[in-house]
Amino acid sequence: MAGPAAGYRPRVSAEPRPAVAAPDDGPVAAAVHGLAEAGGEIVGDVVDATREAAEAVKRQGETVAEAAQQAMEVTAQAAEVAETHTAVSTGARVGFFLDGLLHALMGWAGLQLVWLGRSSSTADESGALIGIAHSLGGRAVLWVAFAGFVVVAVWNLARGITGRHCRTRMKRFEHAADGIAYATVAWSAAAFAVGAGQTSRQSTVGMTRTMLALPGGVLLVVGTGLAVVGVGAFSIWSGVSRDFLVDLATRPGRVVVAVGILGFVARGIVYGVVGALFVAAAWTHDVHQATGIDGALHVMQGVPGGEAMLTVLSVGLIAFGIYLMTRARHLLA
Numbered sequence: 066m067a068g069p070a071a072g073y074r075p076r077v078s079a080e081p082r083p084a085v086a087a088p089d090d091g092p093v094a095a096a097v098h099g100l101a102e103a104g105g106e107i108v109g110d111v112v113d114a115t116r117e118a119a120e121a122v123k124r125q126g127e128t129v130a131e132a133a134q135q136a137m138e139v140t141a142q143a144a145e146v147a148e149t150h151t152a153v154s155t156g157a158r159v160g161f162f163l164d165g166l167l168h169a170l171m172g173w174a175g176l177q178l179v180w181l182g183r184s185s186s187t188a189d190e191s192g193a194l195i196g197i198a199h200s201l202g203g204r205a206v207l208w209v210a211f212a213g214f215v216v217v218a219v220w221n222l223a224r225g226i227t228g229r230h231c232r233t234r235m236k237r238f239e240h241a242a243d244g245i246a247y248a249t250v251a252w253s254a255a256a257f258a259v260g261a262g263q264t265s266r267q268s269t270v271g272m273t274r275t276m277l278a279l280p281g282g283v284l285l286v287v288g289t290g291l292a293v294v295g296v297g298a299f300s301i302w303s304g305v306s307r308d309f310l311v312d313l314a315t316r317p318g319r320v321v322v323a324v325g326i327l328g329f330v331a332r333g334i335v336y337g338v339v340g341a342l343f344v345a346a347a348w349t350h351d352v353h354q355a356t357g358i359d360g361a362l363h364v365m366q367g368v369p370g371g372e373a374m375l376t377v378l379s380v381g382l383i384a385f386g387i388y389l390m391t392r393a394r395h396l397l398a
Contacts, residue, residue: 153216153219153220153223154220154396156212156213156216156217156220157213157216157220157396158393158396159213159216160213160214160215160216160217160220160247161217161390161393162213162389163209163213164214164250164389165385165386165387165388165392166386167190167193167194167250167386168328168332168382168385169382169386170192170196170386171188171190171192171193171358171386172188172381172382172383172384172386173379173383174187174188174189174379175188175362175375175379176379176380178362178363178366178375178379179366179372179375179376187264187265187266187359188359188362188363188379189264189265189266189357189358189359190250190253190265190358191253191257191262191264191265191266192265194207194210194253194262195257195262197210197257198260204258207255207258208254208255208258210251210254211251211255211258214247214250214251214254215247215251217243217244218245218247218248218251219244221240221244221247222240222241222244222245224237225238225240225244226241230397232311239299265357265358266356266357266359266360269355269356269357269360270352270353270355270356272355273286273343273346273355274352276289277346277350277352282347283347283350284347286343286344286346286347287343287344287347289343290341290342290344290346290347290355291340292340293336293339293340293343294336294337294340294341295340296333296336296340297333297334297335297336297337297339298337300329300332300333301329301330301334301337303329303333304325304326304329304330305326305330307326309325309329309388310322310325312392312397313391313392313395313396313397314395314396315395317391317395321387321391324384325385325391327381327384328383328386328387328388329385329388330381331380331381331382331385332381332382332385334378335358335361335378335382338365339357339358339360339361342354342355342356342364343355362375362378362379365378
């Protein structure tokens, strides 16, 4: 079949096609348009409200930050006044001297374990406080110790806040930690003064039992033990590096330096064993493993060569007590 001839054009009808009626969507379009406008207004309101809320939070944050800054400034000023006040310095000297006495009594109890196989009191701060309480006028001495330890706690916390005479942040942290430690010793002194004190062994066992009963208690006890080991390691470093000399207003003689080195190293070793006992208590779930300094000294007594080690460490605790008494005299106020 032949195709169309060249140049052929199809005929196009000149008659117009009938128009297709558009659907009557006027009401629907109006409704959609109205919903769009309403939605736009709602979104705009939400955006505006969000912006206003964000601005309000920002203003509130600035107010809180300003108040916190003012509080920090006031605290720093109060800490500086407290740290440099003559009464506080005098009270801190009393507290350091009495803490030296406690450590000397702890060392003496340790020597009794070696020489007699027993001691008249537990070889820790609570045992020393009990010994003082049972002596003539002991309760009055304990109240003096309470006041002294409170002042030492305030003095250390103030120095941690102000950073005065602190060459590093670690030194500030050390003062803050010492402040907390002295606050606990002050609490113990007051408890024994009123006849309601507990031995360190009892309180440590009770604290360990409470922590193990908590969710994640094993990790909490292990963390506590590692923290105590860290304190012990820092004490050993302070002794070996002679960092403790920066806390004295004047450089003492060679004898006092040697006493300080022995004291800090011995205390560090004892704290290391105390921390290890916490870890052992967590590992075995036996709270009676965590027995504090007295338990640590008893543990060391039972190992091979333990009596010689216990003798050295007990002498070291006495040496640390002598250093604290020296610090009371040469306090860097």
